[in-house]
Amino acid sequence: MCKKPLLKNCTFVSTLLDLEKIVIIPTYNEKENIANIIQAIFSLKENFYILVIDDSSPDGTAQIVRDLQSTYPSQLYLEERKGKLGLGTAYIYGFKWAVEKGFRYIFEMDADFSHNPKDLRRLYEACKMGGAEVAIGSRYIKGGGTVNWPKDRIFLSKGGSLYTRLITWMPVKDTTAGFVCYKKEVLEAINLDEIKFLGYAFQIEMKFAAWKLRFKIKEVPIIFEDRKYGVSKMHKGIVKEGILGVLKLRWYSLFKDYHNRVKNNNGSSEFPSPSREEALAKTK
Numbered sequence: 001m002c003k004k005p006l007l008k009n010c011t012f013v014s015t016l017l018d019l020e021k022i023v024i025i026p027t028y029n030e031k032e033n034i035a036n037i038i039q040a041i042f043s044l045k046e047n048f049y050i051l052v053i054d055d056s057s058p059d060g061t062a063q064i065v066r067d068l069q070s071t072y073p074s075q076l077y078l079e080e081r082k083g084k085l086g087l088g089t090a091y092i093y094g095f096k097w098a099v100e101k102g103f104r105y106i107f108e109m110d111a112d113f114s115h116n117p118k119d120l121r122r123l124y125e126a127c128k129m130g131g132a133e134v135a136i137g138s139r140y141i142k143g144g145g146t147v148n149w150p151k152d153r154i155f156l157s158k159g160g161s162l163y164t165r166l167i168t169w170m171p172v173k174d175t176t177a178g179f180v181c182y183k184k185e186v187l188e189a190i191n192l193d194e195i196k197f198l199g200y201a202f203q204i205e206m207k208f209a210a211w212k213l214r215f216k217i218k219e220v221p222i223i224f225e226d227r228k229y230g231v232s233k234m235h236k237g238i239v240k241e242g243i244l245g246v247l248k249l250r251w252y253s254l255f256k257d258y259h260n261r262v263k264n265n266n267g268s269s270e271f272p273s274p275s276r277e278e279a280l281a282k283t284k
């Protein structure tokens with residue numbers, strides 16, 4: 001049952017709807033994809049809710065979502081932030097939002113169809129029935145893979161995962177994966193205010209924190225397909241952040257009390273947005 005109203009007449013809505021599964025989709029300039037991905041998820045007819053976190057995309061992505069809200073008034077939500085603040089902080093914002101409302105299974109997913117909506121169910125089942133507390137859509141286990149991805153991206157992604165495993169010893173094959181289902185308890189246990197990375201490093205640290213807090217992580221094979229529409233927001237700063245970020249994680253976990261830092265003792269502050277300068281400064 002929802003702790004805080006999703007809609008003004010929450011009492012009415014919450015008695016009718018079960019706040020089980022929500023897919024968080026961060027967007028920046030995804031006008032070619034956003035309507036289709038939303039429709040693809042709702043057409044699964046598996047009672048998914050969707051929260052789009054849009055960073056004032058100049059291409060009008062948010063308006064497309066607003067227009068669709070009249071078709072899906074109680075299932076589609078939009079949060080808009082002022083300026084491009086990075087994928088990591090968008091997810092942190094969305095995680096807090098979803099936990100606050102009382103959702104039990106919280107998914108991360110890209111807008112660009114690299115993640116197949118049909119795989120949402122398999123991630124859900126891994127958590128709901130398979131005993132996982134974090135289910136990762138993995139490209140680098142048996143049965144997983146990539147389609148149409150340029151060689152340099154495959155190299156970067158596989159290399160990044162190998163590098164992370166060598167340095168952190170984290171037993172996860174696809175450490176930069178962005179298609180994930182978290183049980184609410186995991187996100188509640190992590191001090192989300194301490195996760196400050198923006199790109200690949202964000203994905204790595206979420207898994208690292210969950211692992212360090214001893215949650216059960218399971219990888220589910222997925223086929224990741226390169227986007228057909230729109231452009232990637234990947235840039236050199238994200239790679240640099242990833243390389244240094246992994247070293248920082250290892251360092252903190254060796255010599256400083258990473259466990260205590262990342263464990264949520266007090267409850268996180270509400271939906272913070274870093275300043276634009278703060279977010280941009282980190283990726284330079």
Ligand SMILES: Nc1nc2c(ncn2[C@@H]2O[C@H](COP(=O)(O)OP(=O)(O)O)[C@@H](O)[C@H]2O)c(=O)[nH]1
Binds near residue numbers: 030054055231233
């Ligand atoms: N809200 C928000 N979303 C972002 C930002 N950067 C990327 N995204 C979204 O994050 C998802 C993954 O980004 P994408 O460009 O496809 O990265 P790639 O798959 O690594 O090339 C897409 O849905 C993007 O629109 C950002 O700064 N803010």
Ligand SMILES: [Mg+2]
Binds near residue numbers: 112
């Ligand atoms: Mg993509």
